[in-house]
Structures are given as C-alpha cells and as structure tokens.
Amino acid sequence: MTQRPLALREPARRVSVRAPAYWRVQAAVGAAVAWALAAVAVVVAVAATHGWWTPLLWIAAAVLVLAPIAALTVVPAIRFRVHRWEVTEIAVHVRYGWISRTDEIVPLSRVQTVDSTVGPLMRAFGLRTVTVQTASSHGTVAIACLDDAVATEVVAHLVAVTSASAGDAT
Amino acid sequence: MTSPSPAAPEGWQRLDPRTLGTQPFSIAVRAAIPALAGVIGFGQAIGFGYAIPIMLVGVVVAGAIPWATTTYRVTPTHLEIRRGLLNRQTVTARLDRVRSVDLEADVFHRVLGVTKVSVGTGVDEGGLSLDSLGVQAAERLRAALLHGEHDVSPAPQGSAGYVPPPPAPPAIVGLDWSWVRFAPLNIANLAVVLGAIGALASQFDTLFEGERIEAAWHWLRDTDIPLVLALVVVGGLVLWVPVACVGYLVRWFGLSVTREQGKEGPTLRRVYGLLTQRATTIEEAKIRGTVVRRRALVGLAGGAELCVLTIGLERNETHLLPSAPRAVVDATAADVLGEAAAVTAPTVPHGWNARRRAHLRNLRAVLYGTTGAAIAAWRLDAVTGWLPLGVLVIGLPIAFVLAELRYHRLGHALTERYLISGTGTTTAARTALELDGIIGWRIHQSLFDRRLGLAQLTATTAAGSERVVVPDVPLDEAIALVGRATPAMAAEFLQ
Structure with missing residues (x-):
C-alpha cells in the first residue's frame, strides 16, 4: 500500500446546492461597486483635461469592468465542484x-x-x-x-x- | 485591614519589607520621563526646593503601597494573592494549573537580596506576580508551587532550624566564556544598537542644523571618500566588538540549564544574567519542540542558537541558549527533545522543482531591479547608464548564491517522535516539532505550485509561533508525510 504515491482523497460531501447562487449574488454586489468606479473613471477620462493619466484611467476602467466577470459566470460553478x-x-x-x-x-x-x-x-x-x-x-x-x-x-x-x-x- | 505581623493567623504572608527599598527605584525607572516632566513643571511653578522633596516623598509612598496591601498564602490546593489599595482583589490559582514560576531580580533587587516572582498558569492574561520576596522565601514558594512541598512558613530565626538547600542538580549546559566570540557576529543586535543610537541622536537635533550638515557635506566632498569610508568601518568595528561582547556577557552571565524533578514530571530550569538575574522554570511536559537557528555570520563561524517551543506559557518560544558552538546547541537540543535523531537526522531535499523555484524567484527580483535602474537611467540625467548593467552584474551572482542557499537549507524529515523542517536563506533554521503537538494540517497549493507539483505544508500547533511550515515540498511527499506523521488523523483521507 505504501508502494504507490499516496493521494489525499476528495472529501465526501459537497456544500449546499444554493451556495453557487449565494456566491453569484455576493459577486454581483462587488461587481456593482467595481462598475460604478469604472463609470467614474470613464467620466473623469472624458471630461477632465487630458494628459499622461488619461490612458491609465481607460486601462483602470477596462480592468474594473472585466475583473468581476469571472466571479459572476464560471467561478461559482468551479468552486462548487472543488469545495x-x-x-x-x-x-x-x-x-x-x-x-x-x-x-x-x-x-x-x-x-x-x-x-x-x-x-x-x-x-x-x-x-x-x-x-x-x-x-x-x-x-x-x-x-x-x-x-x-x-x-x-x-x-x-x-x-x-x-x-x-x-x-x-x- | 490586614494585621501588621509578618505571618497573619490564617497563614497570610506579606512581601519582604525590603520591597520598600526596591519599589521607589522600580517606579523611578518605569516613570522616569513623566516624573522628570512633573518635577520640571512643578519646579518652575513652586520652586525646585519644594518640587523635588514632594516628588521623592510621592515616589516612596507609592512604593510602599504594594507592600502595605499585598499578602499571599499557599493552601494545599491553591495559591492566593490579595492585593489592591482601593479595589481589593483576591487572585487564586489552582496549584495543579501552575505551569511556570519565574524569578527575576534587577540590580536594585539583588543589592537588597530580594526577587520578583511571577507565576504562570497557562492563562494568557492576569499573570500572578509578587514583587518582591526575599531570595529564600522565593525559593521556598517556588518549591511549594512546582514540587508540592507545602511548607512555605517563614524559616525559623537562628541557625537551628536552617535546612541546607539540596545539592544542585547537574547542569545540562552552562555558559562558557569562549562563546563570547559569536557576539560581535550577531548583526541583528547591531541593528538594535544603531536604532538606539539613532533615537538618542534625534534628542539632540540642534546638532543637525542645516548649516552644519552643509558644512559636513562640503568637508566630506573635499576629502577622500574611500578613506573616510574605511575609517568609519574600522572605527565602527573597534567600537562594536567590545559593545557586543559586553552586552552578551551582561545578558547571559552565569547561564546554566538544569533538570529538576517537579511534582508533575521533570522541569528545565534556566538561570542567567549579570545585572538583572532571571530564573525560569519550564515543565518538560509543555515542551513540544525546538528551533536551532544558524544566523548568517554566527552560522559561518560554527555557531547556533537554541529556542524551545512550549505551550501554555506567556512566551511560547524561549531562548534556551544564545549564540553558542553548534555541537553544544545540538547536544542540548537532543537532551531536551530526548531523541538524538531529531537533531542529527538528515533532511530530505525537496527536489529539482523547488530548486528551480528558488532560482526563478531571485532572478525575477534581479530583473525588477535592473528594469527599475534602466528606467531611472533613461529618465534622470543624474543616473549613469552603467547603473542597470551594474545591478545586473552584481545581482546575478548574489541571486544565484542565495537561491542555492535556500535550496540546500530546505528539507524535511520524520523521526520516531518529531517532524523536522529545515528552512531559511541567510539564517538556517531547523525546527523539530513533536508529532503529538501537531493539532492540524494544511496543504496549500497556489496556481504556480500546482504547475510545479509543489505544496506548502503547514503543521499547526499550540506551541511556539503556532505553526511549522514545510515550504515548497512536492505534493505527494507532503501527503505521504502527513500520513506517516499522524496516521490516526489522516489515514481515512488517504487513498
């Protein structure tokens, strides 16, 4: 039995089937905040005087828009499989x-x-x-x-x- | 009200009257700065002729309060301490919960022949302490608490009733004067001293007026910089070596570690100190492991230091030995652990991927440094274009050496009773944790760990820093280690 490498068995039980929905709602709250910040960044980038910071603001806005998408879509399903x-x-x-x-x-x-x-x-x-x-x-x-x-x-x-x-x- | 006689009817005893002599000094040392401020403030208002005597009387009266209000007694089951002037408080500790009794005497205490007694019960707050008892009374109290000798009544006056103390047990290890050679190599202490000098210097900031700094800068620019640097280094060494040696001796003078028989099993007793003398007792049943550290230069010179990992004390990582020869440290560790293999067993290296990770991590740091230097050279005229190249050329060999050091010090082993983890880059640390002291496991893999097949294995424990990490260990070895170290806990989760 000690000959082949040991592995840690997957724990037997899953979390609640309602957990992914909960994670998704939690992520949605975070996403709302991030997107609000992105909107502010876009407004500032358009309205304020342009300079070296303008592209940085656009990049920040793009990151803030894209970052929560994974947590909203695939992550809850993966977590449910792993947890x-x-x-x-x-x-x-x-x-x-x-x-x-x-x-x-x-x-x-x-x-x-x-x-x-x-x-x-x-x-x-x-x-x-x-x-x-x-x-x-x-x-x-x-x-x-x-x-x-x-x-x-x-x-x-x-x-x-x-x-x-x-x-x-x- | 408590009766003024030294031993009140129900066996209540007072602190030693000599406390009246030590307390004003302790208060003065503890409250020196506010007291000085008070004297100066008062003195300017009502004249120093009044302020200083008032202050002195105040300190002496405040010093008398603990003696006047504190009494203690040892019953067959409990230690009871009554204290407090307005808030009368009775603190009680069950004798079978007493885990440590420490004696501490600073210079003032030692001149008057008294010592402070602190009793540890494994509860984090509300330690019991008596400041202070006569040395003999303190020893009797210690014996009563740790060895269950319930006779703490004051010794009868005169020599008739005097019982000679039992012969001192053989020492496990004692300080050797030759160990002082490691003191100057302990660079960490240099940082402490420099910090203290810096703090002191900031008190005299009038010396650092703009003009003087400018004058000094001009003087520096006109002189030969390498010569000045060499002088500073030599001067620093000439000063540092004696300071470090004296500091080491003052702190560790007379160090001896002995084993005694306590009422619940053997205990380790450590006594040390030239000015402030400390005596600490640790139940061996509370020891869960040791850490042997070889700090950079001390390690190169063949030295190491030893800490024991304990549970239920106020500080759970206690220095048993300061910088000392490796052989002495190893022998002491083996004695404390009760197993030679835990000290000598070679550790299993963590393999090619762990080595690769150590190198890549350091290379990344060099790359960041070089990039930063390149940007600086490009944007700032003052920075020469040679800087990035210099960073690269100097950084690469350092990165290589440090990575190799890290890899060679990384490792784990499992002996009959201990889990061994080797870690460290400049300071090599070898931690031995008793398998019985492991109260949980965590196997963590980041995304990069998973690609390399490595894991960060953590054994959680109540002792020391409350965890022992085996970093960058191949996943299957980590799992096998968990299975072999704690079969009862892990067997059902292995396949």
Whole structure:
C-alpha cells in the first residue's frame, strides 16, 4: 500500500446546492461597486483635461469592468465542484479554492470551540458556516455554506465527539 | 485591614519589607520621563526646593503601597494573592494549573537580596506576580508551587532550624566564556544598537542644523571618500566588538540549564544574567519542540542558537541558549527533545522543482531591479547608464548564491517522535516539532505550485509561533508525510 504515491482523497460531501447562487449574488454586489468606479473613471477620462493619466484611467476602467466577470459566470460553478468537506468520527477535512487549492485536516480530539455563523445574505439563502477552532491561531477550519439543517447536524455531531475526548487539546 | 505581623493567623504572608527599598527605584525607572516632566513643571511653578522633596516623598509612598496591601498564602490546593489599595482583589490559582514560576531580580533587587516572582498558569492574561520576596522565601514558594512541598512558613530565626538547600542538580549546559566570540557576529543586535543610537541622536537635533550638515557635506566632498569610508568601518568595528561582547556577557552571565524533578514530571530550569538575574522554570511536559537557528555570520563561524517551543506559557518560544558552538546547541537540543535523531537526522531535499523555484524567484527580483535602474537611467540625467548593467552584474551572482542557499537549507524529515523542517536563506533554521503537538494540517497549493507539483505544508500547533511550515515540498511527499506523521488523523483521507 505504501508502494504507490499516496493521494489525499476528495472529501465526501459537497456544500449546499444554493451556495453557487449565494456566491453569484455576493459577486454581483462587488461587481456593482467595481462598475460604478469604472463609470467614474470613464467620466473623469472624458471630461477632465487630458494628459499622461488619461490612458491609465481607460486601462483602470477596462480592468474594473472585466475583473468581476469571472466571479459572476464560471467561478461559482468551479468552486462548487472543488469545495468539499467531510466530518468523520476522527477528523474534519475540508478542501477549497478555485485557482489555488487548500486542504485542511483537524482531528476532533484537538478541537476547542465549534461556532456556526450566518450573515444577512446567507440567511436569505438558508446557508450557514460552521467554524472549528483549535489551540493554534493558524488551525481554524471553516466549513462554508452548508444548508441550515446540515450545519445544525454537523455542529451537534462535532460537539458530541469533541466533548467526549479527554485532555486539554494542546 | 490586614494585621501588621509578618505571618497573619490564617497563614497570610506579606512581601519582604525590603520591597520598600526596591519599589521607589522600580517606579523611578518605569516613570522616569513623566516624573522628570512633573518635577520640571512643578519646579518652575513652586520652586525646585519644594518640587523635588514632594516628588521623592510621592515616589516612596507609592512604593510602599504594594507592600502595605499585598499578602499571599499557599493552601494545599491553591495559591492566593490579595492585593489592591482601593479595589481589593483576591487572585487564586489552582496549584495543579501552575505551569511556570519565574524569578527575576534587577540590580536594585539583588543589592537588597530580594526577587520578583511571577507565576504562570497557562492563562494568557492576569499573570500572578509578587514583587518582591526575599531570595529564600522565593525559593521556598517556588518549591511549594512546582514540587508540592507545602511548607512555605517563614524559616525559623537562628541557625537551628536552617535546612541546607539540596545539592544542585547537574547542569545540562552552562555558559562558557569562549562563546563570547559569536557576539560581535550577531548583526541583528547591531541593528538594535544603531536604532538606539539613532533615537538618542534625534534628542539632540540642534546638532543637525542645516548649516552644519552643509558644512559636513562640503568637508566630506573635499576629502577622500574611500578613506573616510574605511575609517568609519574600522572605527565602527573597534567600537562594536567590545559593545557586543559586553552586552552578551551582561545578558547571559552565569547561564546554566538544569533538570529538576517537579511534582508533575521533570522541569528545565534556566538561570542567567549579570545585572538583572532571571530564573525560569519550564515543565518538560509543555515542551513540544525546538528551533536551532544558524544566523548568517554566527552560522559561518560554527555557531547556533537554541529556542524551545512550549505551550501554555506567556512566551511560547524561549531562548534556551544564545549564540553558542553548534555541537553544544545540538547536544542540548537532543537532551531536551530526548531523541538524538531529531537533531542529527538528515533532511530530505525537496527536489529539482523547488530548486528551480528558488532560482526563478531571485532572478525575477534581479530583473525588477535592473528594469527599475534602466528606467531611472533613461529618465534622470543624474543616473549613469552603467547603473542597470551594474545591478545586473552584481545581482546575478548574489541571486544565484542565495537561491542555492535556500535550496540546500530546505528539507524535511520524520523521526520516531518529531517532524523536522529545515528552512531559511541567510539564517538556517531547523525546527523539530513533536508529532503529538501537531493539532492540524494544511496543504496549500497556489496556481504556480500546482504547475510545479509543489505544496506548502503547514503543521499547526499550540506551541511556539503556532505553526511549522514545510515550504515548497512536492505534493505527494507532503501527503505521504502527513500520513506517516499522524496516521490516526489522516489515514481515512488517504487513498
């Protein structure tokens, strides 16, 4: 078994099916701001006295118009494919990122706190994020965008397992 | 009100009366600048003849408050401290939660034979401290807290009841005078000294009036610049070497690290300092690893320094040894870790792609520098056209050497009980982290990492800086390392 190179298995479960819509709305808010700034840049470029800064303003406007397009179109689908999570009796494993890729594993015996958070926009989509903290400030793992019901279930499971383990988790 | 006798009925004890002598000095040192401002302000208003005595009386009275208001006692289960003038406060710590007892005595304390005691319980804030106790009382309190000897009643007067202290345990390591040779090589300290000189000089800014600077500039231009530079360098060295050596000795004089038997297992005790003497005790059960650092010049001269990574203390990366010969540092690290392999095991290099990345990263920096110089030479008349070429010619070999250094210091290893990570460019660092101390993993790949098949592996921990990074490691090796280091945690996610 140790002969062939090991690979990290994909965590078993996907995030909520409503997560892509939520990400898209979130991206739309950002896009609205970016496009407003682009409009300002265009107005300034046209109306103000021309100089060496005029082409820079046009470039800035173009970047501001184009930048949010990926987040509005393909990114939510890619993130939905990549983002996965799994909670077993022993550990939490999450994977996320759409250009970069991050895997995080935290053993439940070392968990110190379990939080669940929900923002106003998330509430509208019925989503919830479960956050698991350890004694390391770099060891916080978030399982983002779960269905409300699933999140509640996960929190209950985590609390049950972690409260059963002994020691001070350091 | 507390009773004035030294040992009140329920075993409450006061600070040492000699505290009355040390406190005014500590207050004066801590509040020197506002106090001076106050004296000058007051003095101009009501005359120095009144202001200075009022100030002195104020300092002495303020210094008496802690002694008058603080009492402490050790019960079989708890350490209790009562303090405060208006806000009476009782601080209680369970004895089985006490993780460290540190003694610290600055010059004033040592002249009067007293010492400050700080008790660490693993809680970040609200440390318990007693400033200050007699040296013997402090030792008894330390023994009571760490070794469970519940006799902290004051020693009976006279020699009849005097119990000689137990023989000192053998030292793991002690300061050797020859280590001073590394002190001048520690350039980081030079930066600190220069910073201090700069801060001091800015206080005398009348010296730096425009005319004087101009005059100095003219003088400089008329003289031989290389000669002046050489003189400055030689003069700097002549000054720096003794300053660095004296600084090293004052700080680390009498350093010794010993192992004692505490009530919950062995502890390490580190004592050092010429003027301010510090004695720190660390439970070995709280040690999760070590870092051996070879700083640029110190490393070239065969030196290194040792830090231990601990959990639950106020500072979780403690200097156990200052710059010292590598063999001594390695032997001490092996002793502390309890495993020789963790210090000696060769690290696995991270392969061709990691080396390529180190080189490309540095080449990119040289390219940016050259481009910047070219733009400057093109736009500014004052900059010669040779500058970009110079940057390129000087930058390329430096970039090459630094990249090779980085690659050769990069590596990881796994011993029976420790994860080893080697990192660093000019300063080589070898971190050993106990596998039991790993409380999570992160494997991160940026887009460029994915193209090269590399990953940034992070083991999170409660000790030290709370993480140990294995940078630029091939992905499959990173995953295999996770699997072998913590099989229980990772096995079910591997395939």
